[in-house]
Amino acid sequence: MSVTVAVDAMGGDHGPAVTVPSSLAFLEETPGASVVLVGRREAIDPLLARSRSPAKDRIRVRDATEVVGMDEPPADALRRKKDSSMRVAINLVRDGEAHGCVSAGNTGALMGIARFVLKTLPGIDRPAIASQLPTKTGVVTMIDLGANVNCTADQLVQFAAMGSALVSAVEGIERPTVGLLNIGEEEIKGNDVVKETAERLRTSGLNFYGNVEGTDIFRGTTDVIVCDGFVGNVALKTSEGLAQMLYEFLKTEFTRGLLSKTAAAIAYPVLMRFKRRIDPRRLNGATLVGLKGVVVKSHGGADTLAFKHAVAKAHAEIAAGVLDRIAQRIAAMPAAAFAVPTADA
Amino acid sequence: MSVTVAVDAMGGDHGPAVTVPSSLAFLEETPGASVVLVGRREAIDPLLARSRSPAKDRIRVRDATEVVGMDEPPADALRRKKDSSMRVAINLVRDGEAHGCVSAGNTGALMGIARFVLKTLPGIDRPAIASQLPTKTGVVTMIDLGANVNCTADQLVQFAAMGSALVSAVEGIERPTVGLLNIGEEEIKGNDVVKETAERLRTSGLNFYGNVEGTDIFRGTTDVIVCDGFVGNVALKTSEGLAQMLYEFLKTEFTRGLLSKTAAAIAYPVLMRFKRRIDPRRLNGATLVGLKGVVVKSHGGADTLAFKHAVAKAHAEIAAGVLDRIAQRIAAMPAAAFAVPTADA
Numbered sequence: 273m274s275v276t277v278a279v280d281a282m283g284g285d286h287g288p289a290v291t292v293p294s295s296l297a298f299l300e301e302t303p304g305a306s307v308v309l310v311g312r313r314e315a316i317d318p319l320l321a322r323s324r325s326p327a328k329d330r331i332r333v334r335d336a337t338e339v340v341g342m343d344e345p346p347a348d349a350l351r352r353k354k355d356s357s358m359r360v361a362i363n364l365v366r367d368g369e370a371h372g373c374v375s376a377g378n379t380g381a382l383m384g385i386a387r388f389v390l391k392t393l394p395g396i397d398r399p400a401i402a403s404q405l406p407t408k409t410g411v412v413t414m415i416d417l418g419a420n421v422n423c424t425a426d427q428l429v430q431f432a433a434m435g436s437a438l439v440s441a442v443e444g445i446e447r448p449t450v451g452l453l454n455i456g457e458e459e460i461k462g463n464d465v466v467k468e469t470a471e472r473l474r475t476s477g478l479n480f481y482g483n484v485e486g487t488d489i490f491r492g493t494t495d496v497i498v499c500d501g502f503v504g505n506v507a508l509k510t511s512e513g514l515a516q517m518l519y520e521f522l523k524t525e526f527t528r529g530l531l532s533k534t535a536a537a538i539a540y541p542v543l544m545r546f547k548r549r550i551d552p553r554r555l556n557g558a559t560l561v562g563l564k565g566v567v568v569k570s571h572g573g574a575d576t577l578a579f580k581h582a583v584a585k586a587h588a589e590i591a592a593g594v595l596d597r598i599a600q601r602i603a604a605m606p607a608a609a610f611a612v613p614t615a616d617a
Numbered sequence: 618m619s620v621t622v623a624v625d626a627m628g629g630d631h632g633p634a635v636t637v638p639s640s641l642a643f644l645e646e647t648p649g650a651s652v653v654l655v656g657r658r659e660a661i662d663p664l665l666a667r668s669r670s671p672a673k674d675r676i677r678v679r680d681a682t683e684v685v686g687m688d689e690p691p692a693d694a695l696r697r698k699k700d701s702s703m704r705v706a707i708n709l710v711r712d713g714e715a716h717g718c719v720s721a722g723n724t725g726a727l728m729g730i731a732r733f734v735l736k737t738l739p740g741i742d743r744p745a746i747a748s749q750l751p752t753k754t755g756v757v758t759m760i761d762l763g764a765n766v767n768c769t770a771d772q773l774v775q776f777a778a779m780g781s782a783l784v785s786a787v788e789g790i791e792r793p794t795v796g797l798l799n800i801g802e803e804e805i806k807g808n809d810v811v812k813e814t815a816e817r818l819r820t821s822g823l824n825f826y827g828n829v830e831g832t833d834i835f836r837g838t839t840d841v842i843v844c845d846g847f848v849g850n851v852a853l854k855t856s857e858g859l860a861q862m863l864y865e866f867l868k869t870e871f872t873r874g875l876l877s878k879t880a881a882a883i884a885y886p887v888l889m890r891f892k893r894r895i896d897p898r899r900l901n902g903a904t905l906v907g908l909k910g911v912v913v914k915s916h917g918g919a920d921t922l923a924f925k926h927a928v929a930k931a932h933a934e935i936a937a938g939v940l941d942r943i944a945q946r947i948a949a950m951p952a953a954a955f956a957v958p959t960a961d962a
Contacts, residue, residue: 406862407862408862408865418800421800421807421808422808422809453851455763455766455846455847455850455851455854462766462847463766463767463847464767466847485850485851485854486850486851486852486853486854486855486856486857486858487854487855487857487858487861488858489855489858489859490855490858490859490861490862491858491862499851501800502800502807502808502811502848503847503848503851505800505830505831506798506800506830506831506844506848506851506852507831507851507852507855508831509800509830509831509832510831510832510834510835510852510855510856511831511855511856511859512831512832513831513832513833513834513835513836514834514835514856514859514860515859515863516832516835517751517752517753517835517836518860518863518895520753521891521894521895522891525887525888525890525891525894526884526887534883535883535884535886535887536884536887538879538880538883538884539871539880539881539883539884539887541880542870542871542880542881542884543870545870546866546867546870549866549870550863550866
């Protein structure tokens with residue numbers, strides 16, 4: 273199958289200056305794939321004209337006159353901007369002109385438009401955001417990272433099934449282990465929804481590991497970690513903030529005084545290896561899971577390397593048939609996993 | 618005022634081997650203070666006898682025959698172990714023989730027993746756990762870190778008032794800024810309880826900064842960050858896990874190959890400065906806020922330096938009159954901060 277990815281060329285902090293070269297770099301690495309760049313032709317064409325990439329003939333441009341602002345209310349973007357680059361890119365997926373799409377734009381707008389245009393897969397109440405985080409031993413996929421802030425046990429079970437299917441398809445892990453994010457401090461161990469979710473996951477047919485705590489995320493205890501979007505988003509943002517602070521502290525210590533500068537010069541290659549190892553650009557790209565179409569959200573501030581990874585992620589998910597895998601996984605779940613437990617009736 | 622701190626000598630992974638020398642070190646640094654070591658006399662006395670510290674005469678030992686296990690269900694500890702070192706230490710606070718207490722034992726048991734024995738301050742529904750985290754510019758106090766997993770807006774407002782009073786008393790900040798932990802990704806920005814809490818905090822008389830995100834924790838955006846105990850615990854544990862992973866990666870890179878080992882030797886003093894700067898032992902000690910008594914929980918794995926900081930924290934809170942400050946702050950809040958909003962009626 274020849275995969276076509278629609279790229280919202282205008283999204284993100286840098287727009288076409290990043291999305292155009294990223295798309296070319298992606299195509300050079302991915303023979304047979306093609307890209308539709310969606311956005312203002314006058315902003316895209318000059319960048320393409322300047323390129324000498326042999327991959328140029330696998331790119332075409334689809335005009336879209338509007339752009340969704342990074343801080344624009346999602347409802348406004350959905351209602352008023354029918355010809356935004358984001359919306360047109362998603363329309364291409366709906367219409368079968370592209371197999372999936374990538375945007376570095378406004379997350380809320382992307383989710384809102386994708387949900388409205390593509391609809392959810394059968395058995396899915398609400399789509400969720402899944403992304404990979406680095407661990408001591410590899411990566412972990414966390415779901416949900418912010419799409420749903422008031423989750424029911426039904427939804428969390430669906431997230432578990434979707435996360436499991438996603439990892440299974442893309443990483444080739446037959447039965448990914450699934451952990452449920454919880455806390456260990458409190459007497460009753462977790463809130464009501466999480467407790468109910470754990471009960472249901474035990475009989476869900478998924479490879480349920482049990483409860484995990486915050487410390488397990490970076491330990492790589494499980495392949496998938498399921499949580500409410502509020503909790504997942506806080507965990508993600510807290511990690512970003514801590515990593516940034518520690519990196520700044522490290523830089524400060526290595527540039528303080530003459531001796532430290534000498535130490536830094538000698539330690540520089542080692543620090544660079546460290547930085548490469550935790551480089552978030554490698555893992556850029558969050559998947560909007562549960563929709564009838566592959567939609568990947570890139571970090572808004574992504575540079576060319578990072579955005580290329582997001583496009584490659586969309587390509588990998590399409591090639592692996594993620595949507596079918598999710599649909600199958602949901603269909604294979606026992607009804608009890610979603611039933612209202614009798615204790616609550 | 619001469620402050621007396623009751624120390625649960627048996628709590629934590631190391632028991633008296635840590636709590637006894639820590640208490641002595643604390644007393645040496647804190648003229649006029651005294652400590653009651655609570656626990657098995659036969660385990661404590663030999664350690665005291667061996668010490669030549671001049672502070673020995675400000676320590677006395679109170680016998681307690683039982684010990685709460687680190688993994689013991691809190692309900693069992695509360696019901697069955699009436700003569701545990703933890704319980705007797707808390708009893709001393711209730712009976713006015715000590716002004717506050719410190720334990721490195723089981724968090725759930727400590728909270729359960731403290732709540733049962735001491736009761737909550739007027740106007741407080743449930744106590745919460747508050748602790749300081751390091752930031753780019755200093756420290757931030759987060760509340761709640763795991764005591765309450767299903768919080769109402771009323772409780773979150775109380776946490777805000779308690780956190781504000783705590784920081785005000787101990788750090789001498791007149792009107793600490795208070796942030797409400799939320800997420801920015803979703804269209805509707807936060808779950809229902811958080812939205813209601815924000816509304817109430819705006820008219821609470823506290824110095825409410827507004828919503829903050831996970832990234833703001835380590836940025837030091839506000840003096841206090843308020844959240845549900847589930848979310849706070851996940852944020853805390855996630856941070857611990859990430860810091861540990863990054864430190865291990867750094868160590869691995871600096872010990873890989875001959876060149877790196879040379880680099881490490883030269884960079885060693887710089888790395889040590891970095892490590893000191895983020896040393897969690899400096900900030901060891903979480904406060905159980907909202908009780909009629911000062912109760913500080915040390916990390917279970919605390920070493921002598923870390924546990925000493927927890928004892929010093931209890932002392933500082935007692936000396937600053939934290940309990941009165943909290944009671945005053947709660948009493949000064951407008952009734953509307955706790956009223957059920959008419960929109961929900």
